[in-house]
Amino acid sequence: MNSAGEPLTHSGRDDVRIMTLQAHILEEQAHQPLAGGTFSWILSALSISAKIIADKVRRARLENVLGSIGTENIQGEVQQKLDVIANEVLLRTLGGREGVAIVASEENEEPVILRDDRHGIPRYCVLFDPLDGSSNLDVCGGVGTIFSILAHDGRAQRAEDSLLQAGARQVAAGYVLYGSSTVFVLTLGRGVDMFVLDPSVGAFMRVERNLRIPSGNKTYSVNEGNRRSFPDGYKRYLDWAQDNGYSSRYAGAMVADVHRILLKGGVFLYPPTSKSPQGKLRLMYEANPMAMLVEQAGGKTMAGPGQRIMDIQPTAIHQRTPVVLGATDQVDAVLAHLASA
Numbered sequence: 021m022n023s024a025g026e027p028l029t030h031s032g033r034d035d036v037r038i039m040t041l042q043a044h045i046l047e048e049q050a051h052q053p054l055a056g057g058t059f060s061w062i063l064s065a066l067s068i069s070a071k072i073i074a075d076k077v078r079r080a081r082l083e084n085v086l087g088s089i090g091t092e093n094i095q096g097e098v099q100q101k102l103d104v105i106a107n108e109v110l111l112r113t114l115g116g117r118e119g120v121a122i123v124a125s126e127e128n129e130e131p132v133i134l135r136d137d138r139h140g141i142p143r144y145c146v147l148f149d150p151l152d153g154s155s156n157l158d159v160c161g162g163v164g165t166i167f168s169i170l171a172h173d174g175r176a177q178r179a180e181d182s183l184l185q186a187g188a189r190q191v192a193a194g195y196v197l198y199g200s201s202t203v204f205v206l207t208l209g210r211g212v213d214m215f216v217l218d219p220s221v222g223a224f225m226r227v228e229r230n231l232r233i234p235s236g237n238k239t240y241s242v243n244e245g246n247r248r249s250f251p252d253g254y255k256r257y258l259d260w261a262q263d264n265g266y267s268s269r270y271a272g273a274m275v276a277d278v279h280r281i282l283l284k285g286g287v288f289l290y291p292p293t294s295k296s297p298q299g300k301l302r303l304m305y306e307a308n309p310m311a312m313l314v315e316q317a318g319g320k321t322m323a324g325p326g327q328r329i330m331d332i333q334p335t336a337i338h339q340r341t342p343v344v345l346g347a348t349d350q351v352d353a354v355l356a357h358l359a360s361a
């Protein structure tokens with residue numbers, strides 16, 4: 021019974037139902053044109069990876085201290101940086117799933133082609149940034165994992181060409197934020213749902229359905245240290261924002277910044293700079309999955325005036341793109357300044 025005296029199992033109300041990520045995926049399967057069980061196994065690999073990486077992140081400092089006598093651990097293995105470890109975890113969990121054709125990681129020069137028989141079951145490509153914002157680890161700041169899933173195109177000439185699909189063709193995207201709690205945010209193209217890891221149960225529990233980005237939040241998120249080398253339109257926007265009572269929030273990890281924007285509104289920018297004329301962020305591992313989540317939550321995501329991020333036709337898996345994303349009203353305010361002479 022809940023506090024209103026209703027039986028928990030029959031009310032159907034979200035606030036009284038206990039729903040794990042696993043159960044959510046099974047429930048969603050019925051509404052998806054995706055390859056049922058195959059696809060669920062991929063998401064379960066991502067969920068397990070998230071739990072393993074969350075544990076490694078929590079223990080990072082302790083293990084550094086314990087292992088600090090040399091650079092090798094007790095088995096004689098060289099101690100690795102956590103982004104290499106996170107990458108290994110994802111490659112190993114996804115590698116065992118029949119439904120995964122190709123994995124591509126920000127940490128690997130080349131994609132890994134796992135299965136390319138072309139006539140078997142429908143398969144998927146999984147692209148990821150294993151540890152986003154890893155410099156925050158040293159200071160106990162938020163870090164994350166970002167992933168994007170595409171249907172494998174068996175007709176592509178070379179298997180790896182099947183990765184070069186515009187973001188609009190993603191079938192799922194999400195991120196895990198390893199912050200004060202571990203949060204898994206997922207879209208399967210029918211809205212955005214949020215789960216929090218309950219460490220005592222060992223499962224991600226659904227805490228929000230169909231997240232919508234609030235409008236009217238006067239907050240921008242950008243590395244203002246680069247301001248001098250931004251194109252003029254971005255400088256005009258920042259002048260305007262500062263004249264109009266905006267606040268600045270920048271975590272140094274896209275996952276943490278986008279998470280705040282999904283829950284509270286505002287805008288995130290990574291403009292072109294003289295050092296990185298295409299911006300710093302990667303289209304396939306960072307911009308596209310975040311764009312799908314933000315648009316599914318009612319927001320807007322652009323690479324510049326007239327260029328929606330998810331319409332960019334990729335030509336290389338590691339290519340970069342400028343990013344403006346967030347609540348539609350706040351992105352429009354940026355675009356208005358980019359367009360003005």
Ligand code: AHG
Nearest residue numbers: 149151152153154243272273274275
């Ligand atoms: P990564 O740690 O995967 O390389 O990504 C860091 C990214 C992103 O998370 C963040 O928004 C941005 O780089 C921060 O870059 P600056 O330090 O240039 O602001």
Ligand code: MN
Nearest residue numbers: 149152153306
């Ligand atoms: Mn990153």
Ligand code: MN
Nearest residue numbers: 149150151152
């Ligand atoms: Mn990274």
